[in-house]
Amino acid sequence: MIEVIHLSKHYGAKRAVDDISFTVDQGQILGFLGPNGAGKSTTMNIITGYISSTSGTVKIDGVDILEEPIKAKKKIGYLPEQPPLYMDMTVQGYLRFMYELKKVTLPRDKHIDEICQTVKISDVQHRLIKNLSKGYKQRVGLAQALLGNPPVLILDEPTVGLDPQQIIEIRNLIQDLGQKHTVILSSHILPEVQAVCDRVIVISKGKLVADDTPEHLTQSLSHHNLVARVEGEQQQVLQTIRTVPGVKNVEVIKTLEGETADYQIEPQENADIRRELNFALAAKRLALLSLKNEELSLEDVFLELIQNDEAEQTKDADAEQAQGDAGETESPDGQEQPASLNEGETGSAAQEEALPQDENEHLPAGDTPHEEDGPEANPDETDAKKEED
Ligand SMILES: Nc1ncnc2c1ncn2[C@@H]1O[C@H](COP(=O)(O)OP(=O)(O)OP(=O)(O)O)[C@@H](O)[C@H]1O
Numbered sequence: 001m002i003e004v005i006h007l008s009k010h011y012g013a014k015r016a017v018d019d020i021s022f023t024v025d026q027g028q029i030l031g032f033l034g035p036n037g038a039g040k041s042t043t044m045n046i047i048t049g050y051i052s053s054t055s056g057t058v059k060i061d062g063v064d065i066l067e068e069p070i071k072a073k074k075k076i077g078y079l080p081e082q083p084p085l086y087m088d089m090t091v092q093g094y095l096r097f098m099y100e101l102k103k104v105t106l107p108r109d110k111h112i113d114e115i116c117q118t119v120k121i122s123d124v125q126h127r128l129i130k131n132l133s134k135g136y137k138q139r140v141g142l143a144q145a146l147l148g149n150p151p152v153l154i155l156d157e158p159t160v161g162l163d164p165q166q167i168i169e170i171r172n173l174i175q176d177l178g179q180k181h182t183v184i185l186s187s188h189i190l191p192e193v194q195a196v197c198d199r200v201i202v203i204s205k206g207k208l209v210a211d212d213t214p215e216h217l218t219q220s221l222s223h224h225n226l227v228a229r230v231e232g233e234q235q236q237v238l239q240t241i242r243t244v245p246g247v248k249n250v251e252v253i254k255t256l257e258g259e260t261a262d263y264q265i266e267p268q269e270n271a272d273i274r275r276e277l278n279f280a281l282a283a284k285r286l287a288l289l290s291l292k293n294e295e296l297s298l299e300d301v302f303l304e305l306i307q308n309d310e311a312e313q314t315k316d317a318d319a320e321q322a323q324g325d326a327g328e329t330e331s332p333d334g335q336e337q338p339a340s341l342n343e344g345e346t347g348s349a350a351q352e353e354a355l356p357q358d359e360n361e362h363l364p365a366g367d368t369p370h371e372e373d374g375p376e377a378n379p380d381e382t383d384a385k386k387e388e389d
């Protein structure tokens with residue numbers, strides 16, 4: 001349903017997105033996970049046709065977003081990082097306005113009513129958007145993305161800034177939407193993708209560092225340590241566990257009330273130490289209260305992946321540096337610059353480069369006219385809004 005092929009976006013020498021490829025099948029909910037500045041929003045802005053790529057292709061249901069932008073965009077509902085809401089409009093007025101703007105052909109009032117029911121905003125339809133809570137504003141943003149019933153939904157950090165109750169509600173909503181739509185959802189909140197997504201793509205510094213199910217990711221990096229909760233004098237427990245055949249290492253990870261503590265036990269490779277551990281402790285009248293596999297949270301996986309990736313990148317950078325020092329004429333930077341200039345981005349790329357990192361962090365796709373905006377994009381929206389006013 002979504003094909004992203006060798007996608008790159010360079011801002012001058014900065015590689016915001018660096019040769020990312022993946023596909024998303026129909027009906028899948030894909031989590032796009034990465035720390036701040038990883039390139040999530042940039043990738044989403046390219047997938048939705050708001051900005052162009054430096055190189056690479058995006059196809060939505062077989063339609064190339066650059067070659068046939070209008071046709072491709074009709075298949076996409078987009079909730080940008082900053083939802084493109086007009087604060088002085090009522091919810092209903094805004095949705096009708098967006099309905100016209102998107103040239104939706106479904107019966108207007110019925111369609112908007114259905115969407116309002118889906119995202120649970122029917123009761124605020126006549127209120128001004130500026131008076132709604134953040135969670136409700138986010139729902140209105142989602143409603144806007146659902147206009148025209150597009151098969152693909154791209155949601156950029158849909159739960160950011162919401163309270164825990166609203167986060168759960170929006171997550172449930174996204175899961176429901178996932179039954180009828182193909183969804184890409186970005187987040188840097190790990191439990192979020194674990195809770196909602198069938199598959200996770202992890203990106204770091206513009207590069208794809210993992211692509212798997214949340215469970216596989218955790219398993220593949222899990223070290224299969226055990227955590228035993230034992231009641232008894234700590235030194236005696238430690239000594240007893242050390243004598244169990246197959247135990248490589250043991251340490252206290254948490255001291256609890258009384259004489260109880262949690263012990264992390266690292267077995268030798270492939271050793272199943274559970275029975276012998278049980279017998280050894282029982283022989284000393286040390287009570288084994290619980291025994292479980294230590295599971296890496298996605299957070300640990302994430303940190304590990306990124307650390308691995310950073311180690312790789314440092315190696316690469318060192319290698320590049322060495323090459324540069326050796327007086328190579330075709331340095332990587334020398335090759336990149338023209339790729340960006342060829343697109344007619346010279347002025348903006350140079351300007352953006354000149355900005356300090358923090359200031360150019362975000363150009364919200366929904367609000368800011370972009371140099372590369374396609375026919376349906378924001379300048380038109382702003383004009384149309386003025387007319388309506
Ligand atoms: N218009 C621009 N000009 C220059 N650099 C940019 C521009 N837009 C984004 N960048 C840079 O590209 C990188 C990726 O940014 P992006 O907004 O895609 O990250 P993100 O993963 O969405 O982060 P966050 O979690 O903070 O939303 C960042 O280093 C950012 O500074």
Ligand SMILES: [Mg+2]
Pocket residue numbers: 040041042081156
């Ligand atoms: Mg972002």
